[in-house]
Amino acid sequence: MTLFWRIFLLNAAVLISATVLVLLGPVTVSTPVLLTESVIVLAGLVAVLVTNAVLLRVGLAPMDRLTRAMITTDLLRPGPRPTVSGHGGIADLIRTFNAMLDRLEAERGESAARALSAQEDERRRIAQELHDEVGQTLTAVLLELKRVADHAQPPVRDELRQVQEITRGSLDEIRRIARRLRPGVLAELGLTSALKALAAEMSGHNGLTVRRRFDKDLPGLGEDAELVVYRVAQESLTNTARHAGATTVELSLTRSENGVELRISDDGRGLGDAREGAGVRGMRERALLIGAELDLGTRPGGGTAVRLRIPLHGKGN
Structure with missing residues (x-):
C-alpha cells in the first residue's frame, strides 16, 4: 500500500x-x-x-x-x-x-583510490626528478664552486664559500622535500623506521619536541595500510608544526585489541571551531580505503589528538 x-x-x-x-x-x-x-x-x-x-x-x-x-x-x-x-x-x-x-x-571509495594512487605516482615522479635533475645539477654547481674557490683570491674565495653554503643548504632542502614526497625508507626499512625518521625530521622544527613510542613485534599491515599510516602521521605532524603552536607532540604506534592504533597528540591550541581542511579530508579518505577509523578531537588538558585504528583484516591488507 x-x-x-x-x-x-x-x-x-x-x-x-x-x-x-x-x-x-x-x-x-x-x-x-x-x-x-x-x-x-x-x-x-x-x-x-x-x-x-x-x-x-x-x-x-x-x-x-x-x-x-x-x-x-x-x-x-x-x-x-x-x-x-x-x-x-x-x-x-x-x-x-x-x-x-x-x-x-x-563509488567514492573507488574514485578516491584512483585519485590517491595518481597522487602517489605524481609524488614519486616529482621526487625522482628533484633527485635526478635538480639534485644532480646543484651537486655539479657545488663541485664547480669548490674548484673555482680553490683558485680564487682570498676575498673572492670567502664569497664563493658563502655561495657554496647557500647552495648546499638548498640541496639539503630539495633532498628533504624529495624524501617527504617519496618515503623510500618506508619501502626499504618498514613502517616503524619510517615513522622514526619522520619524527626525527620534525623534531626541532619551530621548537617542536616529538616523543615517540612504538610497540615491538607489530603485525604486518600490508603496503597500502602502511602508506596510509605514514601519510596520516606526516599530515598530522605537519599540521601541528604549522598551526598548533605546540611545543611537544607524542607519536605512538601500538597494538590494539583488533589491530594497530596510531596516535598523535600535541599540547597546542587545539582544533577550536576551525573547519576541516583538505588535509584532514584526505586523511579520512585514506583511512576509508583500508577500512580504518580516524578520530580527531581535543585531548584532556588541551591540544589536538588524532587516532587511527587499523584493523588487521582491513581493505588494504
Missing part, C-alpha cells in the same frame, strides 16, 4: 468513525447552538484531531528517522544505516536510500 493510500485511509477511518458517532449517538445540535452542545461538538473535534495526529505520527515515524539520516549522513564518516521499518512505500523508500548510500560509498 502506498503512502498516499495509507494516509487517505487513516483519515477516512477517523472521519467515518466521527460520522457514525454523530448519526447514531444521542448528540443533537439546536438552533441556536446551546453551550453544552458546543462543548460536546468541540470535544469531539479535538478527539478526532488528536486521534488523526497520533495515527499519522505512528505511521510516519520511519520517515522522520529517514529525514534525520539524510541530514546527518557523511560519506567520509560512515555510520549505521536507517532501520528498514514501516509498511509499503515507506519501507521501500528507506531500503532504496540505504542502497543508494552503499552505491555512493563504493
Whole structure:
C-alpha cells in the first residue's frame, strides 16, 4: 500500500468513525447552538484531531528517522544505516536510500583510490626528478664552486664559500622535500623506521619536541595500510608544526585489541571551531580505503589528538 493510500485511509477511518458517532449517538445540535452542545461538538473535534495526529505520527515515524539520516549522513564518516521499518512505500523508500548510500560509498571509495594512487605516482615522479635533475645539477654547481674557490683570491674565495653554503643548504632542502614526497625508507626499512625518521625530521622544527613510542613485534599491515599510516602521521605532524603552536607532540604506534592504533597528540591550541581542511579530508579518505577509523578531537588538558585504528583484516591488507 502506498503512502498516499495509507494516509487517505487513516483519515477516512477517523472521519467515518466521527460520522457514525454523530448519526447514531444521542448528540443533537439546536438552533441556536446551546453551550453544552458546543462543548460536546468541540470535544469531539479535538478527539478526532488528536486521534488523526497520533495515527499519522505512528505511521510516519520511519520517515522522520529517514529525514534525520539524510541530514546527518557523511560519506567520509560512515555510520549505521536507517532501520528498514514501516509498511509499503515507506519501507521501500528507506531500503532504496540505504542502497543508494552503499552505491555512493563504493563509488567514492573507488574514485578516491584512483585519485590517491595518481597522487602517489605524481609524488614519486616529482621526487625522482628533484633527485635526478635538480639534485644532480646543484651537486655539479657545488663541485664547480669548490674548484673555482680553490683558485680564487682570498676575498673572492670567502664569497664563493658563502655561495657554496647557500647552495648546499638548498640541496639539503630539495633532498628533504624529495624524501617527504617519496618515503623510500618506508619501502626499504618498514613502517616503524619510517615513522622514526619522520619524527626525527620534525623534531626541532619551530621548537617542536616529538616523543615517540612504538610497540615491538607489530603485525604486518600490508603496503597500502602502511602508506596510509605514514601519510596520516606526516599530515598530522605537519599540521601541528604549522598551526598548533605546540611545543611537544607524542607519536605512538601500538597494538590494539583488533589491530594497530596510531596516535598523535600535541599540547597546542587545539582544533577550536576551525573547519576541516583538505588535509584532514584526505586523511579520512585514506583511512576509508583500508577500512580504518580516524578520530580527531581535543585531548584532556588541551591540544589536538588524532587516532587511527587499523584493523588487521582491513581493505588494504
